[in-house]
Amino acid sequence: xxxxxxxxxxxxxxxxxxxxxxxxxxSRRKELKEKDLHTAERLENGEPTASHNSLATLTRQxxxxxxxxxxxxWLQGPYVYSLYREQYGLSERMVAVLFVTGFMSAxxxxxxxxxxxxxxxxxKLCLAFCxxxxxxxxxxxxxxxxxxxxxxxxxxxSTSILYSAFESWLVSSAGALALPSTDLSTIFGxxxxxxxxxxxxxxxxxxxxxxxxxxxxxxxVASGVLLLLAHLVIRSSWGENFGxxxxxxxxxxxxxKRLGQAWRIVRDDPMLLVVGLTQTCFxxxxxxxxxxxxxxxxxxSPTFPTIALPLGYIFxxxxxxxxxxxxxxSAVTAQSSGLTLHAKLSSLVCAFAAxxxxxxxxxxxxxxxxxAFCAFxxxxxxxxxxxxxxxxxxxxxxxxxxxxxxxxxxxxxxxxVSLMTGVSSARNAVxxxxxxxxxxxxxxxxxxxxARADDYVSPEASLRPE
Numbered sequence: 002x003x004x005x006x007x008x009x010x011x012x013x014x015x016x017x018x019x020x021x022x023x024x025x026x027x028s029r030r031k032e033l034k035e036k037d038l039h040t041a042e043r044l045e046n047g048e049p050t051a052s053h054n055s056l057a058t059l060t061r062q063x064x065x066x067x068x069x070x071x072x073x074x075w076l077q078g079p080y081v082y083s084l085y086r087e088q089y090g091l092s093e094r095m096v097a098v099l100f101v102t103g104f105m106s107a108x109x110x111x112x113x114x115x116x117x118x119x120x121x122x123x124x125k126l127c128l129a130f131c132x133x134x135x136x137x138x139x140x141x142x143x144x145x146x147x148x149x150x151x152x153x154x155x156x157x158x159s160t161s162i163l164y165s166a167f168e169s170w171l172v173s174s175a176g177a178l179a180l181p182s183t184d185l186s187t188i189f190g191x192x193x194x195x196x197x198x199x200x201x202x203x204x205x206x207x208x209x210x211x212x213x214x215x216x217x218x219x220x221x222v223a224s225g226v227l228l229l230l231a232h233l234v235i236r237s238s239w240g241e242n243f244g245x246x247x248x249x250x251x252x253x254x255x256x257x258k259r260l261g262q263a264w265r266i267v268r269d270d271p272m273l274l275v276v277g278l279t280q281t282c283f284x285x286x287x288x289x290x291x292x293x294x295x296x297x298x299x300x301x302s303p304t305f306p307t308i309a310l311p312l313g314y315i316f317x318x319x320x321x322x323x324x325x326x327x328x329x330x331s332a333v334t335a336q337s338s339g340l341t342l343h344a345k346l347s348s349l350v351c352a353f354a355a356x357x358x359x360x361x362x363x364x365x366x367x368x369x370x371x372x373a374f375c376a377f378x379x380x381x382x383x384x385x386x387x388x389x390x391x392x393x394x395x396x397x398x399x400x401x402x403x404x405x406x407x408x409x410x411x412x413x414x415x416x417x418v419s420l421m422t423g424v425s426s427a428r429n430a431v432x433x434x435x436x437x438x439x440x441x442x443x444x445x446x447x448x449x450x451x452a453r454a455d456d457y458v459s460p461e462a463s464l465r466p467e
Contacts, residue, residue, distance in 0.1 A: 005368065006314045013321040013375070020328045021194075055178040060188050062238050063171050066127075066231055068195050070163065073134065073227040075203035076220045078291075079316065081141075084217035089144045099153050101417050104288075106157025108413030114161040115169075123170035124241040130162035131232035138225035142218045157413075172393040173242040185393060186338035189386035190331040197324030197382065204316050275442075275449045276391055277411070279347060282442040283354065283384055285415040286435035290358075293428055294319075294374055300428075301367040315371070322375040326382020340394050341454040346387045348446040354380040355439035362432050391450075 085096045118126040133155050140152025175185045207220040268274070295312065299305045334342065357377040361370045419431055 004311065006311050006318065006371070009371070009375075010314050010318045010321070013318055013325070017321050017325055017328070020325060024328050024331050056180055056184045056187075059171075059174055059178060059180070060191065063167075063174075063188060064192060064195055066234055066239070067167065067192050068199050069227055069231040069234065070130070070167070071196050072199045072203050073224040073231065074163065075200045076207050076224040076227070077138070077141075079204055079207050080211060080217045080220055084141065084221075085149075088217045089149075091146075095146075099149060102150055103153040103157040103160070104413045104417045106154040107160045108157075108417065110158045111161040111165070111413065114158065115165050118162070118166040118169060119243060122241045122243055123166045123173065124235065124239050126162050126166040127170060127235050127239070128232055130159050130166065131228045131235070133162070134159040135225045135228045135232075138221045138228070141221050168389055168392070170239070170242060172389075174240070175393075177242065182390070182394065183334075183338045186334050186343075186386065186390055187331070189389040190327055190334065192389075193327035193330070193382055193385045194324055196385075197320050197327060200323070201317050201320040204320065270395075272395055272450050272453055275445045276388070276395060279351060279442045279446060280388065281411045281415055282435075282438040283351060283388075285412050285419070286354065286358065286439055287381055288416045289419055289431055289435060290374075290377065293432060297361065297428060297432075298367060298370055298374075301365055301370050303367070318371075318375060319378040322378040323382035326379035326384075327386065328382075329379070330383045330386050338390070339454075340391070341451065343387050343390045343394070344446060344450040344454045346383065347391060348443045348451060350380050350383045350387060351439045351443035351446065354384075355436045355443065358432050358436040358439070362429050362436070 082096060085091045085099060091099075114126065137152045137156040137159055140148050140155065143149070143152075171188065172185065175188070206223070210219040210223055211217055213219070294315075295310075298310060298315065302310060330346070333346065354377055357373045357380065361373040361377075364370065364373070419434075
């Protein structure tokens with residue numbers, strides 16, 4: 002007999018396939034129409050007509066690397082806790098210390114990573130990411146506490162690079178090719194869709210690896226192999242790009258002057274402040290959700306612990322939901338992808354995410370909580386391309402990686418403080434706080450970013466050669 006979660010996964014996969022075929026049909030029509038339009042416009046203006054080929058090349062270069070590095074990251078996710086707690090026999094408190102160490106490392110190094118990416122080159126930092134994350138995978142296979150702590154420190158640094166330098170390389174490369182914002186929006190949407198496919202496959206692969214080897218370390222070894230492959234692909238296929246300061250890094254290793262300049266830019270621009278607030282609220286809630294969804298569903302299940310929850314099927318359902326969110330984003334932005342539309346989407350995504358978390362708290366039904374969590378994951382699928390487009394439009398190339406990383410400092414502080422308060426014993430309080438912060442972010446985005454979007458003009462941040 003097929004269980005509830007198996008049926009929901011089948012339903013979600015079927016719905017996703019139908020939506021994917023529809024989106025593919027619409028995107029093909031859009032590509033043909035835009036190709037003819039771009040060709041006519043560029044011939045009229047006496048410009049080269051290589052925009053479509055440039056888009057295809059950049060999309061391929063970025064998505065191949067993105068799929069590999071995200072696959073390496075997702076392989077590790079399902080079994081980090083089990084490796085520490087079950088295989089290495091560490092106490093619950095020590096596991097929490099290891100997680101907090103990773104988030105603290107990410108928070109402290111995030112602004113420096115951004116500065117180094119802008120001044121030394123985004124490609125160099127992406128190559129460094131592969132090496133530091135490989136080292137992290139090596140450290141986590143050694144059951145010795147100081148080595149495990151060192152691995153978490155390197156893992157935090159790697160996470161900061163992953164969520165700043167790669168996106169900055171893409172946006173800057175699109176600007177150098179003079180691609181319109183609609184093309185960048187398309188790449189972001191496809192990246193999130195690819196991420197969903199990769200996450201689903203990585204979850205299944207990691208489960209099979211653990212089953213075959215009877216060891217929780219095997220997914221981390223496989224992750225290291227993928228990271229080595231990513232290093233080779235980046236080195237051979239990516240070009241280098243920098244922030245506006247060019248290739249003269251200067252003598253200040255910690256770039257305090259540049260960080261101060263970046264902070265003044267954010268402080269003086271209310272729209273950037275709200276974008277940073279949204280990143281803190283949404284991604285902080287997302288990271289805490291990773292720790293909370295399992296015990297929340299177990300608490301609501303009338304058959305647990307007699308019958309264990311099929312966590313693999315549930316995780317796959319969440320990833321399919323994220324893919325549906327990405328497909329919905331692609332459908333909504335098919336005809337228009339301006340700043341105003343993305344500001345409205347950002348506000349709506351935060352509002353619906355807040356409602357989803359609030360529903361999971363107010364209702365004790367296992368099935369309602371499951372669907373509320375699926376709705377939250379769908380919001381995650383829309384959030385990443387929306388936020389990527391907002392940052393790409395509002396942040397100038399000179400400080401793009403610096404500001405993207407600077408936004409991660411309060412994010413990591415928020416997660417660390419929540420972890421140290423004991424999320425397992427205050428689950429509803431943490432989810433309630435996350436829901437309220439998301440609602441606040443939705444309101445601030447509506448009153449600040451949406452209200453100013455129509456009048457916003459930024460030649461530096463537009464996708465023209467800088």
